Amino acid sequence: MPEKLRLGIFKFASCDGCQLSLLNAEEELLELAELVEFAHFPEASSRIESGPYDLVLIEGSISTPNDLDHIQKIRRQTDTLVTIGACATAGGIQALRNGANHDEFMKLVYPHPEFVQSLATSTPISNHVSVDFELRGCPVDTGQLLQIISDKLHHRKFSVPDHSVCRDCKLQNIVCVSVARGIPCLGPLTQAGCGAICPRFHRGCYGCFGPCHQTNTDGLTDWLIKDGHSSAELIPLFLNVNAEAPEFARTGAQLMRQDSAEGESHE
Amino acid sequence: MNDFRYFRIDQFPEFLKQLMQSGYRVIAPTIDQEAIVYAEIQSIDDMPQGYTDEQKPGYYRLQHTGNQRFFDYAVGPHSWKRYLFPPLQLISTSIKSQDGWTFEDHVDEGEPYAFLGVRACELAAMRIQDRVFLEGSYVDTNYQNRRNASFIVAVNCAVPSANCFCTSMNTGPKCKSGFDIALTELSDGFLMEIGSSLGNEMVTPLGFPSATEEQLTESESISDHATEQIKKTMDTTDLRNRLMGQLEHSHWKEVADRCLSCTNCTMVCPTCFCSHVEEVPDLNQERVDRRKSWDSCFNPGFSKLHGTPVRNDTRSRYRQWLTHKLATWHDQFGESGCVGCGRCITWCPVGIDLTVEVAALCEEEP
Ligand code: SF4
Ligand code: SF4
Ligand code: SF4
Numbered sequence: 001m002p003e004k005l006r007l008g009i010f011k012f013a014s015c016d017g018c019q020l021s022l023l024n025a026e027e028e029l030l031e032l033a034e035l036v037e038f039a040h041f042p043e044a045s046s047r048i049e050s051g052p053y054d055l056v057l058i059e060g061s062i063s064t065p066n067d068l069d070h071i072q073k074i075r076r077q078t079d080t081l082v083t084i085g086a087c088a089t090a091g092g093i094q095a096l097r098n099g100a101n102h103d104e105f106m107k108l109v110y111p112h113p114e115f116v117q118s119l120a121t122s123t124p125i126s127n128h129v130s131v132d133f134e135l136r137g138c139p140v141d142t143g144q145l146l147q148i149i150s151d152k153l154h155h156r157k158f159s160v161p162d163h164s165v166c167r168d169c170k171l172q173n174i175v176c177v178s179v180a181r182g183i184p185c186l187g188p189l190t191q192a193g194c195g196a197i198c199p200r201f202h203r204g205c206y207g208c209f210g211p212c213h214q215t216n217t218d219g220l221t222d223w224l225i226k227d228g229h230s231s232a233e234l235i236p237l238f239l240n241v242n243a244e245a246p247e248f249a250r251t252g253a254q255l256m257r258q259d260s261a262e263g264e265s266h267e
Numbered sequence: 268m269n270d271f272r273y274f275r276i277d278q279f280p281e282f283l284k285q286l287m288q289s290g291y292r293v294i295a296p297t298i299d300q301e302a303i304v305y306a307e308i309q310s311i312d313d314m315p316q317g318y319t320d321e322q323k324p325g326y327y328r329l330q331h332t333g334n335q336r337f338f339d340y341a342v343g344p345h346s347w348k349r350y351l352f353p354p355l356q357l358i359s360t361s362i363k364s365q366d367g368w369t370f371e372d373h374v375d376e377g378e379p380y381a382f383l384g385v386r387a388c389e390l391a392a393m394r395i396q397d398r399v400f401l402e403g404s405y406v407d408t409n410y411q412n413r414r415n416a417s418f419i420v421a422v423n424c425a426v427p428s429a430n431c432f433c434t435s436m437n438t439g440p441k442c443k444s445g446f447d448i449a450l451t452e453l454s455d456g457f458l459m460e461i462g463s464s465l466g467n468e469m470v471t472p473l474g475f476p477s478a479t480e481e482q483l484t485e486s487e488s489i490s491d492h493a494t495e496q497i498k499k500t501m502d503t504t505d506l507r508n509r510l511m512g513q514l515e516h517s518h519w520k521e522v523a524d525r526c527l528s529c530t531n532c533t534m535v536c537p538t539c540f541c542s543h544v545e546e547v548p549d550l551n552q553e554r555v556d557r558r559k560s561w562d563s564c565f566n567p568g569f570s571k572l573h574g575t576p577v578r579n580d581t582r583s584r585y586r587q588w589l590t591h592k593l594a595t596w597h598d599q600f601g602e603s604g605c606v607g608c609g610r611c612i613t614w615c616p617v618g619i620d621l622t623v624e625v626a627a628l629c630e631e632e633p
Contacts, residue, residue: 031550150550163530163566166616170534171354171561175300175344178616180327188529188616202300213567216581219525223325223617 005153008040008053010074012060012067013094013122017139018085019043019059025142032146035153051077055152057145061087063094063122075129082148082158083125086138090210091244094122098244124244133158138208138241141193162213164188165205168196177202184224186237189215189247210242217251231259271478272470275456279311279337282457283383285473291381291418294350296343301329303343305350305384315340322428322609325618338384338452341428342608346537347382347389351413352396356559358544363553375409377416385421385446387439388431388606392537393419394445398600399540418465421446423486424493430609432499432622438606440493451486458486501622502629503603507594509629514586518627523582525617530563532611532619533588538604541569564588589621589628 009019023044025032039049056078062071075081083089091098097105102120106113125131135144144160151158165187169176177199178185185204187196191212198205211217221234238252274282286293295308298315308314320340321328332339357373385393397414400407424431424440433439442449447466451458458478461467478486533539543562548555562569564587570577578584596604605621612620 028550035550146550150548150552153550154548154552162568163563164527166529166531167534167561167563167566170531173304173345173349175302175304176327176531176614176616179325179614180301180344182326185616188527188531214528214579214581216524216527219527219617222525227325 004035004037005149006039006049006052006054007036007149008051008056008074008078009038009043010040010056010058010070011043012058012071012088012125013063014060014085014087014092016043016059018088018137018145021084021139021142022057022145025146028146032149036149053078055080055082055149057148058083058088058125059085061091061094061122061124062119062128064118066117067119068128071125071128080132080152081125081129082133082135083131084135084137084140084145086136086208086210086241087122088125089134089136090242091122091124092138093241093243095244096239097122122244135160136191136209137193141195144193161192163192164212165190165192165194165196165199165209168192168194169199172196172200174199177204182227184229184234184237186220189217189220204237206240207237207242207248210245211247215247217247221251221255231255231262235259270461270467271483272459272461272475273453273456273478273482274459274473274475278473278475279457281473282470283308283311285469286381286383286418286420289418289469291379293381293383294347295383296338296340298329302327303329303340305343305345305347305382308383311337319426320428322430322613323618324430324612324620325615327613336425336452338422338424338450339426341424341426341431342386342389342610344535344610344614346392346535346608346610347385348392348396348537348540350378350380350382351393351417352400352410352540354561356409356542358557358559360557361555373409375412377409377412377414379416379418380413381418381420383420383422385419385442386424386608387421387442388433388436388608389537390419390421390442390445391433391436391438391606392608395538395600395602395604395606396540398602399538418469419446419448421449421462423449423451423490425452425489427493427497428609428613430499430612430620431497431607432501432609433607434494434497435499435501435503435622436603436605436607440497441490451489453482453485453489458482499609499622501605501607501625506603506625506629507597510590510594510625513628514590516628517632518624518630519582519586521627522585522619522624523580526565526581526585526619527617528565528567528581528584529616530565531614531616532621533563533565534561535610535614536592537608537610538592538606539563543569564591589624592621593625 098121177183183204186207187205190207191209193209235255238248242248296303297306297313316335317332319332359372361370400410421442446462449460541562542559544559546555565584567576592604
């Protein structure tokens with residue numbers, strides 16, 4: 001029996017959903033426990049061991065002064081570091097504060113903002129330390145998560161498919177919600193991984209897995225606007241959990257500008 | 268001259284029962300998720316009655332017609348390739364034991380399916396995929412088994428969609444060959460053309476009478492009317508050479524600005540046949556499945572060589588798709604790869620219409 005892989009799971013600003021995706025693996029968890037030592041996984045066990053770790057999975061974004069320091073310490077004890085989920089990979093929904101008025105937000109939400117220590121931005125882990133692989137999703141897909149752990153165990157190169165959600169719709173007999181119902185859908189621009197859950201339940205894709213390779217955001221927004229949708233309606237498609245992903249950030253900002261121009265021309 | 272028979276609408280269940288009693292699982296049009304798709308049915312009640320479809324580039328809506336007809340619509344998002352060339356296939360499995368690895372091929376014996384409602388363009392698409400999978404140096408025996416196990420009940424189109432252009436591709440709207448039985452929906456029943464000995468064996472026990480002259484004439488006029496309704500065209504004259512002469516046309520870039528490289532057109536196309544194969548190990552790496560699934564020339568990874576895509580932008584990927592489908596398919600298989608079904612136009616989420624793009628690409632640049 002080869003030595004067990006020492007696994008650490010750490011959390012920054014996030015909702016814990018990605019770690020839950022690992023706990024959701026139920027059946028495989030026992031098998032995994034034979035191969036992996038869960039050295040640091042506070043969500044699942046109070047037994048916490050110090051580094052070094054062979055593989056670290058990071059959930060959440062950097063959003064407090066303390067995080068800045070903490071992530072450096074983790075990186076120093078880690079052989080392979082993989083970010084899991086939209087927060088760790090693209091800043092998450094909390095990155096909507098980037099570029100907005102942070103102090104105003106704080107005053108709105110907290111009665112005593114002076115007690116809150118928070119950075120004005122929420123940023124991906126890769127802005128701070130080197131990252132070996134980024135696993136997308138909000139939350140990540142359990143199958144992809146297990147595959148990453150197995151890849152590390154067996155010294156395989158990390159890789160996940162980078163095609164669009166649309167292919168997964170078609171493979172699974174899901175009728176396109178955009179074409180057959182006129183629902184704006186981010187699937188053509190979004191990396192697969194979720195198994196097209198939203199279209200399966202007759203909703204447009206929310207882009208949880210972020211932009212796919214060489215994504216053409218303008219192609220989609222031009223069509224949707226020509227089709228009668230307003231810029232305002234399309235903003236939340238892009239400024240969502242992957243708002244800081246460069247392609248979505250650019251398109252979101254562009255739609256915001258168009259929207260305010262449209263607003264002015266109506267006045 | 269094929270044998271023509273006739274049965275009344277109220278005898279449709281008898282016909283279906285005969286298919287089922289002969290051991291076939293019947294796959295036919297049904298309504299699901301706001302569209303007409305092909306799925307297994309148990310009775311004619313599972314089929315759409317009184318529906319049609321409105322299709323435009325990037326647009327599909329079901330509509331009620333107010334009558335009780337069964338086949339007054341065109342093709343939907345599914346094609347029969349879903350059954351003959353399934354989107355996900357297990358090819359083989361390798362298992363590690365104390366004595367080493369054992370390898371086992373997965374053999375698909377072919378489900379006995381009766382495909383009910385196959386349109387003329389779809390018969391043409393099946394012939395094209397037969398050439399790809401069966402007539403080259405390597406025969407896909409699983410495809411062959413599925414094909415041999417199937418029984419084909421075609422239907423002549425009465426109401427084409429605005430995206431149909433089978434007349435330009437010379438594939439429809441009337442079924443000429445490649446079926447066991449072909450139906451035409453008349454005003455009070457069905458004209459039934461028997462196209463094979465298998466078809467003949469199937470219908471003989473039903474004792475349906477021979478068709479009358481009037482019924483044959485009515486069927487002809489339905490097909491003529493359908494032909495007249497098809498307004499979309501693609502000029503195929505010397506199309507291979509015309510397209511291949513325009514590989515650097517500026518319009519390729521113009522299409523690429525709109526195209527999302529999302530793969531929908533290739534997934535819905537009844538002739539697109541590309542797939543990729545991957546090895547999927549379990550956690551312990553003691554069992555490895557080899558799986559094949561639909562792939563597309565619109566995926567950047569599809570043309571990866573030494574880790575880098577050869578077709579590294581949407582312009583070259585769209586050009587690859589269109590020129591393969593309409594031009595180099597002739598070099599490879601001796602015919603066009605397009606049957607004019609219009610699916611890629613309807614199911615493109617940004618309504619890119621290949622007939623319009625072809626016309627623009629064949630215009631000389633100033
Ligand atoms: S529903 Fe969305 S993801 Fe699915 S095929 Fe349509 S556009 Fe693509
Ligand atoms: S290229 Fe388009 S119109 Fe031609 S066969 Fe394929 S889906 Fe149908
Ligand atoms: S032509 Fe349409 S369906 Fe095909 S890849 Fe481009 S956007 Fe997608």
